[in-house]
Every structure is written in C-alpha cells, then in structure tokens.
Amino acid sequence: xxxxxxxxxxxIIREGLKMILKAETDIAVVGEAxxxxxxxxxxxxxxxxxxxxxxxxxxxxxLELMGDIKKKYPKLQILALSMKAxxxxxxxxxxxxxxxxxCKDSVYEELVRAIRRIHTNGxxxxxxxxxxxxxxxxxxxxxxxxxxxxxxxxxTLFLLASGKKIKEIAEELTLSVSTIFTFRARIFEKLDxxxxxxxxxxxxxxxxxxxxKVYS
Numbered sequence: 679x680x681x682x683x684x685x686x687x688x689x690i691i692r693e694g695l696k697m698i699l700k701a702e703t704d705i706a707v708v709g710e711a712x713x714x715x716x717x718x719x720x721x722x723x724x725x726x727x728x729x730x731x732x733x734x735x736x737x738x739x740x741l742e743l744m745g746d747i748k749k750k751y752p753k754l755q756i757l758a759l760s761m762k763a764x765x766x767x768x769x770x771x772x773x774x775x776x777x778x779x780x781c782k783d784s785v786y787e788e789l790v791r792a793i794r795r796i797h798t799n800g801x802x803x804x805x806x807x808x809x810x811x812x813x814x815x816x817x818x819x820x821x822x823x824x825x826x827x828x829x830x831x832x833x834t835l836f837l838l839a840s841g842k843k844i845k846e847i848a849e850e851l852t853l854s855v856s857t858i859f860t861f862r863a864r865i866f867e868k869l870d871x872x873x874x875x876x877x878x879x880x881x882x883x884x885x886x887x888x889x890x891k892v893y894s
Contacts, residue, residue: 686732748775778802839881
C-alpha cells in the first residue's frame with residue numbers, strides 16, 4: 679500500500695485529490711493539512727511514503743518549506759504541486775529536493791501514474807518536463823543570468839515582475855521590507871538591469887511570467 683499525505687491550502691483541491699486516490703486499491707491517503715504548521719503537527723511520518731506538497735501555500739515559501747521537510751525527513755518522497763507552468767519552475771523545485779512535479783492543470787490526468795512511478799522508481803517526470811530537461815542539458819553551457827539567482831531571489835523576481843509592490847512581497851514571503859529591497863538590489867545586479875520595467879521585460883523575454891497575469 680502506498681501511503682500519501684496531502685498538504686494544500688485549498689480544501690476543494692484536497693477533496694479532489696482524495697476522490698481520485700480513493701478509487702485506487704494500492705494507494706491510501708493517511709492524512710491532510712492546509713498549512714505548514716498543521717503539516718508539522720499532523721504528518722504521520724513513520725507511515726507516510728509520499729507527500730503531495732502545494733508549492734503555493736500563502737504563509738511560507740514552498741521551496742523553503744520543502745527544504746525544511748527534507749532536512750528533517752530525508753527519506754520522505756515529495757511530489758510537488760503548483761499552478762505554475764512546468765518549464766518555468768520545475769527544475770528549481772526538483773533541484774531543491776522534490777522527486778516529481780505536477781502542474782495542477784494536469785494533476786487529475788497524471789496523479790496516479792506519478793505516485794506509482796515515484797513509489798517504484800523514485801522519480802516522476804512528465805513527457806513535457808522530460809523534453810525540457812533534455813533541451814536544458816543540450817544547452818547547459820548557456821547559463822542565463824536568472825539561473826544564478828537564489829530561490830528567494832527567484833521568488834522575489836516572479837512577484838516584482840508580476841507588478842507586486844515591495845510591501846506586498848514582504849507580506850507574501852513573510853520577510854521584512856528591507857530584506858526584499860536587498861533581494862531586489864541583488865537581482866538588478868545579477869541581471870544587469872536598473873528598473874522594475876526592465877525586470878518585467880526580462881521576465882517576459884525569458885518566459886518566466888505570463889503576460890496576461892502581469893498587474894492582474
């Protein structure tokens with residue numbers, strides 16, 4: 679039996695995931711949580727094989743939370759779930775410790791297959807992500823400036839390029855305003871830009887954000 683724990687801050691998504699898995703005789707959901715704090719209080723770590731981790735929880739950085747989980751429970755396998763497109767975020771998430779990544783748009787078609795593949799082989803990559811990885815390896819010597827950013831700097835980049843204000847970003851990432859200013863300065867230096875407008879143009883050119891979501 680493959681034992682699953684679900685962390686997602688949307689109840690409707692948790693219920694949908696449980697409904698999909700309920701039909702599988704070899705998979706059981708052993709617990710769920712809506713926040714990082716509840717996860718720490720409830721996860722039955724000794725009897726959990728795979729954690730379905732929402733990377734977009736509002737109160738903490740998904741990457742930071744995943745790092746904490748991997749330090750405390752190194753053998754726990756994490757299947758990351760996100761609303762963000764695979765090619766923009768998956769590689770960084772996989773490098774940070776996840777063994778699989780699913781965009782929530784495709785989770786209902788791929789979830790069961792991903793869980794079984796992870797349990798058997800230890801990793802799951804969708805066909806699209808496999809193609810992206812192959813392309814990345816083929817051009818690994820062509821490192822783009824944004825690939826030199828830390829995880830926190832990348833999160834700040836996404837939010838700045840999407841039109842968020844410094845104070846809003848600080849609240850969303852639960853960091854101080856001065857820390858976000860520091861991250862912005864580092865981003866500008868590493869990308870060799872000087873304004874938020876230039877940052878937005880850079881993000882659009884490199885397919886890091888969706889145009890229809892800017893300032894939405």
